[in-house]
Amino acid sequence: MKSYKFKALLQQEGWIDNAVVTIDNSGIIKEISAGTAGEAEVVNGFAMPGFQNAHSHAFQYAMAGIAERHENHEAADDFWTWREAMYQLALTMEPEDIEHVATMLYAEMVRHGYTHVAEFHYLHHDKNGQPYNNLAEHGERLIAAAANAGIKITLVPMFYQKGGFGMDPQPRQRRFISPTIADYFRLLEASHNATRAYEGASLGYGIHSLRAVQPSDINTTIKEGPKNIPFHIHIAEQLKEIEDAKIYLKQRPVEWLLNNTEVTDHFHLVHATHLTKEEIHGIARSGANVVLCPSTEGNLGDGIFPLKEFQKKGGRWSIGTDSHVGLNPLEELRILDYGQRLTSHQRNTFVASGEPDSGAYGYKQALLAGRKAMGNENTYYFEAGKPFDAVVYNAEAALLASSSAENRLSSIVYAADVAMTLGTIINGKWKVKNNIHSDHRDIVNNFVQCVAKLKIR
Ligand SMILES: [Zn+2]
Numbered sequence: 001m002k003s004y005k006f007k008a009l010l011q012q013e014g015w016i017d018n019a020v021v022t023i024d025n026s027g028i029i030k031e032i033s034a035g036t037a038g039e040a041e042v043v044n045g046f047a048m049p050g051f052q053n054a055h056s057h058a059f060q061y062a063m064a065g066i067a068e069r070h071e072n073h074e075a076a077d078d079f080w081t082w083r084e085a086m087y088q089l090a091l092t093m094e095p096e097d098i099e100h101v102a103t104m105l106y107a108e109m110v111r112h113g114y115t116h117v118a119e120f121h122y123l124h125h126d127k128n129g130q131p132y133n134n135l136a137e138h139g140e141r142l143i144a145a146a147a148n149a150g151i152k153i154t155l156v157p158m159f160y161q162k163g164g165f166g167m168d169p170q171p172r173q174r175r176f177i178s179p180t181i182a183d184y185f186r187l188l189e190a191s192h193n194a195t196r197a198y199e200g201a202s203l204g205y206g207i208h209s210l211r212a213v214q215p216s217d218i219n220t221t222i223k224e225g226p227k228n229i230p231f232h233i234h235i236a237e238q239l240k241e242i243e244d245a246k247i248y249l250k251q252r253p254v255e256w257l258l259n260n261t262e263v264t265d266h267f268h269l270v271h272a273t274h275l276t277k278e279e280i281h282g283i284a285r286s287g288a289n290v291v292l293c294p295s296t297e298g299n300l301g302d303g304i305f306p307l308k309e310f311q312k313k314g315g316r317w318s319i320g321t322d323s324h325v326g327l328n329p330l331e332e333l334r335i336l337d338y339g340q341r342l343t344s345h346q347r348n349t350f351v352a353s354g355e356p357d358s359g360a361y362g363y364k365q366a367l368l369a370g371r372k373a374m375g376n377e378n379t380y381y382f383e384a385g386k387p388f389d390a391v392v393y394n395a396e397a398a399l400l401a402s403s404s405a406e407n408r409l410s411s412i413v414y415a416a417d418v419a420m421t422l423g424t425i426i427n428g429k430w431k432v433k434n435n436i437h438s439d440h441r442d443i444v445n446n447f448v449q450c451v452a453k454l455k456i457r
Pocket residue numbers: 055057120234270322323
C-alpha cells in the first residue's frame with residue numbers, strides 16, 4: 001500500500017483539494033479521500049487522469065521534423081510526397097530499431113503526460129516482405145518498448161492488402177501486406193499472444209484504410225472479427241482519397257463505410273477530415289468515435305475537421321500524435337480548437353451544452369473517447385478499483401499557483417507546457433519525475449545509436 005497527497009485532484013465534478021489517493025501494490029486505487037496525509041507522499045501538484053494517445057505509428061518518430069526541407073519550392077510537396085519518404089524509412093528498419101525508436105517515443109509520450117497509447121501498427125514483415133517466424137515480431141517489439149517506457153499500450157495490428165483502390169500492392173509496401181483475411185487473422189492471433197508478455201498491453205484490430213483492403217474483404221473482416229475490442233481505420237484524410245473513393249467505390253469514404261458495414265461505438269475513425277453534413281451526422285448517430293491528430297494533420301496539410309457540426313450532434317473524439325511531429329497533448333487540443341476559431345472567427349468553438357469551459361470540454365472528450373480507443377470503457381476520472389494513472393502539474397508554476405480552481409484546467413490546457421509538470425504516474429509509480437524518465441539515459445543512448453545506424457537524420 002502507498003498513498004499520495006496532492007494539492008488537488010481532478011474528478012469529473014471538479015477539483016478535490018488535498019486529495020489523498022491510496023493504492024495497492026499493483027497500482028490499483030483503494031481509496032480517494034480529502035484531508036489527512038498520514039504516511040502519504042506529499043506532492044505539491046495538481047493530478048489529472050493521464051492523457052490517452054489514440055493514434056500512433058511509432059517508427060515514424062525516427063523522421064519527426066526532418067521532412068521540412070523544400071528545396072524546389074515550385075514543386076508539389078504534400079501528403080503523398082511525404083508518404084514516399086515514410087516508405088523509405090519503413091524499408092530500412094530492423095526489429096531492434098523499431099524497439100529502440102518506439103521506446104524513446106513512448107518515454108517522451110510519458111514525459112508529456114500520456115499514460116496509454118494505441119499503436120496503429122502496419123509494418124509487419126521483414127525487409128523482403130516475408131513474414132517473420134513469429135508473425136507478431138514487430139508487435140512484440142512495440143509491446144516491449146511500451147513496457148520499457150512504462151506506458152500502457154493497445155496494439156492495433158492493421159489489415160493492409162492492396163496498393164490503392166483496386167491496385168496490387170507496390171514493392172515498397174511489401175512489409176505491410178496480408179494477402180488474405182486468413183493471413184490477417186493469423187497475424188491478429190499472434191499479436192494477441194504478444195500482448196500476454198506485458199500486463200499493460202491489450203489488443204485492438206483494424207483496417208489500414210478503405211484503399212488498403214478489397215471492399216468485400218472489409219465487410220467480412222468486420223463481420224468475422226472480434227466484437228468487443230476497438231476497431232481502428234484511417235478515413236477521409238486527404239482530398240485525393242475522397243476523389244479516388246468516389247471513382248472506385250462510387251461513394252465517399254465515410255458514406256461507403258456507413259452504408260456497407262455495421263458501424264458501432266467500437267469504431268475509431270482516424271482523421272475523418274473531409275465530411276459532408278450527412279456523413280458528420282451519420283458518424284455521430286452510429287456512436288462511432290473520431291480520432292483527431294491536429295499536429296500531424298496540420299503538418300501534412302490534410303485539412304480541418306468540421307468539429308462544430310460534429311459536437312452539435314454529440315459526436316465523440318479523441319486525440320493522437322500519429323507521425324509524432326508533436327507530442328504535447330495540450331498542443332493537440334489547442335491546434336484543434338484554434339483551427340476552428342481561425343476558420344469561424346469565433347472563440348467559443350470548443351464547448352458543448354452543459355460544459356461551458358473550453359479546457360474542461362476538450363480534456364474530457366480526449367480522455368473518455370481516448371479510453372474507448374484503448375478498449376477501456378471507464379468513464380469516471382479516478383475511481384477505486386481502477387489503476388492510478390495520472391499526469392501531475394506543478395502547483396508552484398506561476399499561472400497555476402495564481403489560478404482559482406475554476407480557471408485551473410483551462411489555464412493548463414491553453415497556457416501550460418511540459419515544463420510545468422512534476423511528472424507522470426502509471427500504475428501508481430512515478431515513470432517520469434521532473435521531466436526525466438526513470439531510464440532516461442539508456443533509452444536516449446539506444447535511440448541515438450539506432451538513428452545513427454539508420455542514417456536518416
Ligand atoms: Zn495514421
